[in-house]
Structures are given as C-alpha cells and as structure tokens.
Amino acid sequence: MSELVRMEDVSFAYANSRSPVLQGINIHVNYAEFVGIVGPSGTGKSTLLRLMSGLLKPTKGRVLFRGEPLNGPNPRISMMFQSPTLLPWLTVIENVTLPLKARRDLTEEEKKELGMRFLDLTGLSGYERAYPRELSGGMQQRVALARALVSLPDLLLLDEPFSNLDPLTALALIREIEHMWYDSSLPPASVVLVSHNVDEIVQLSDRILVLKGRPATVVAEVKVELERPRVRRSPEFLNIVDEVIVLMGN
Ligand SMILES: Nc1ncnc2c1ncn2[C@@H]1O[C@H](COP(=O)(O)OP(=O)(O)O)[C@@H](O)[C@H]1O
Ligand SMILES: [Mg+2]
Numbered sequence: 001m002s003e004l005v006r007m008e009d010v011s012f013a014y015a016n017s018r019s020p021v022l023q024g025i026n027i028h029v030n031y032a033e034f035v036g037i038v039g040p041s042g043t044g045k046s047t048l049l050r051l052m053s054g055l056l057k058p059t060k061g062r063v064l065f066r067g068e069p070l071n072g073p074n075p076r077i078s079m080m081f082q083s084p085t086l087l088p089w090l091t092v093i094e095n096v097t098l099p100l101k102a103r104r105d106l107t108e109e110e111k112k113e114l115g116m117r118f119l120d121l122t123g124l125s126g127y128e129r130a131y132p133r134e135l136s137g138g139m140q141q142r143v144a145l146a147r148a149l150v151s152l153p154d155l156l157l158l159d160e161p162f163s164n165l166d167p168l169t170a171l172a173l174i175r176e177i178e179h180m181w182y183d184s185s186l187p188p189a190s191v192v193l194v195s196h197n198v199d200e201i202v203q204l205s206d207r208i209l210v211l212k213g214r215p216a217t218v219v220a221e222v223k224v225e226l227e228r229p230r231v232r233r234s235p236e237f238l239n240i241v242d243e244v245i246v247l248m249g250n
Contacts, residue, residue: 003067004155004190005029005052010061011215012047020059021047023215029155029190034181036205037194038244044216045194049157052192053079066154075099078153078188082160084140086132086147093119093128096146118146121185123176138169145177149187156188160195174200175229182228198244202237203230210247220247 006028013020021044029035039045050056051063054070054077063070065077078099086095097115100106106114119125122142132140141161148156162170180186181204195201201208202224210220222244226236 002031003028004031004033004065005192006064007052007058008061008064010051010058010063012044012051012056012059020215022051022217024217025061027209027218029192031189034191034193034204034206036201036208037192037211038198038201038208038248039196039211039216040248041196043211043213045196045211046159048211048216049079049159049192049194052155053077053157055079075151076154077157078148078151078155079157079159080144080148080161082163084132084137084144086140086143088132090131091128092124092130092132092135092143095132095143096150099147099151114150114152115146118149119143121149121180122146136169138165138173141165141173145173152187154189156186156191158191158193160197161193162200163195163197170200174203178204178229198241198248199232202226202240202244203232208244210244212248219250222247 007025010025011020011023025048037045037048047056051058054073065074093112093115096119097111100111100114116128119128122145124139124142124146127135127139132143135143162174165173177186181191193201193204205224208222208224209218212219222240224240230237
C-alpha cells in the first residue's frame with residue numbers, strides 16, 4: 001500500500017515552552033485510508049495535525065507528503081477545525097468557494113459549480129445565499145466541511161469537528177461522513193480524524209493511533225475491521241471502544 005503522509009521521528013516544542021509536546025512520532029497514512037488519532041485533551045493532537053498540514057514545522061524530524069518534505073501549507077491538504085471559522089460577511093456559497101478564489105485554472109462558473117456540488121453533498125442545497133449567522137451550529141460545520149472538500153484535496157485533516165455540536169447533530173454528521181467515505185463520494189484520498197471521543201473514532205477509522213504521555217508519543221495502534229456502516233451498540237464495536245479506552249488509560 002502506498003503512503004500519502006509520513007512523519008519521521010518528529011518532535012515538537014512550542015517556542016515559549018521548555019518541554020516538548022510531542023516526541024519521537026513515527027506514523028504514516030496510506031492512500032485511501034481513514035486514520036483516527038485519539039488521546040486525552042491537551043496531549044498534542046491539534047499540534048500533531050498542524051504539523052501534518054504544514055502549519056507548524058517540526059523541532060526535530062520531518063514530515064513527508066507524497067514522498068516530498070512538506071514545507072508549509074499545501075493546497076492538496078485541507079483542514080477542518082472544532083469551530084466552523086466561517087466569514088460572517090460572506091454568504092454560504094462564497095464561504096465554500098473561498099479556497100478556490102485564487103485559482104486561475106477554473107472559471108467563476110466552474111468554481112460555483114464545485115461549491116454547489118459540495119453544498120449538495122453536505123446536505124445544504126438551498127442555503128447557498130444564506131449568511132452563517134442564519135444557520136445552526138451543525139449546519140455551519142457542514143459549510144466548513146464543504147469548504148474543506150471544494151479544492152478536492154488528497155488529504156483531509158479533521159480536528160475534533162464534532163465536539164462543539166450537540167450529540168444528535170454530531171451523530172448525524174458522523175454517519176454522513178461514514179456514508180460518503182464508503183460510497184466513495186468523499187473526494188480526499190485519505191482522512192485523518194483527531195478526537196478525544198473514542199466512539200466517533202471507532203465509528204470512522206480503519207486504523208486508530210493512541211497518543212499519550214508528556215511529551216506525547218503513539219503508544220498503540222488498533223486496526224478496525226468492522227463492516228460499514230458500523231453499528232454502535234454491537235458487541236464487536238463496544239469491544240474495540242473498550243480496548244482503546246484501556247490503551248488510553250494505561
Ligand atoms: N500556541 C501554543 N503555545 C504554547 N503551548 C501550546 C500552544 N498550543 C498548545 N500548546 C500546549 O501544547 C499542549 C498540547 O496542545 P494541543 O495540541 O492543543 O492538545 P490537544 O489537541 O490534544 O488537546 C498543551 O499542553 C497546550 O497547552
Ligand atoms: Mg485539540
């Protein structure tokens with residue numbers, strides 16, 4: 001299986017801090033793989049994703065994207081955050097097509113078409129002319145997802161994208177992402193989801209990495225070979241949830 005991303009012996013310390021947040025991180029993400037990274041709050045999950053996106057540079061080690069060292073943000077990588085971070089003065093369709101703004105290879109018409117395609121995919125057709133404030137939190141997060149997908153990235157990085165949503169809204173969005181993933185309508189080749197919520201990680205991931213300690217390292221890897229769509233209350237599902245919780249706690 002070929003690799004999309006590789007982190008080699010990556011350590012990272014913030015400039016204003018003596019001790020590193022992450023140390024000796026050696027991980028990879030294959031093409032067509034959904035990888036979950038789970039760990040307690042404050043372990044360094046967001047830091048790890050920012051390193052993988054090129055927003056941060058490792059203090060030590062390196063990050064390879066499609067075999068090349070990653071030097072700064074890359075248009076082939078999209079990130080979605082905990083809060084939707086939409087621009088309030090732009091409409092939904094303007095927010096979604098923002099990542100395409102500087103693209104000279106697409107006409108305005110093509111940009112709009114791509115935007116509409118992803119609004120449709122994320123269940124928002126009909127809302128293109130609305131403003132973010134007119135939408136619920138869950139709908140705003142869908143807009144953020146459409147915006148992350150519109151550039152047809154190779155890699156989608158999801159940083160706790162469900163944690164600010166109420167449980168039912170979160171579950172609906174998780175189920176839809178799972179659906180898009182297995183029916184191949186989700187464009188990125190690979191997805192990395194970071195969360196402290198074990199249930200959502202088990203629901204979505206092909207492989208789970210457990211991040212732990214200070215400085216944090218990857219302490220375990222769990223393969224999830226459950227059929228999709230996954231049934232949350234099945235004994236197999238609950239067994240994996242328990243296994244991951246034990247690994248996080250040890
Ligand atoms: N910009 C920053 N400057 C200094 N320390 C930071 C910064 N961002 C995060 N940290 C620290 O790094 C550690 C890991 O943070 P983070 O990656 O956000 O963890 P997580 O996403 O797992 O909750 C925390 O102790 C946090 O306080
Ligand atoms: Mg975080």
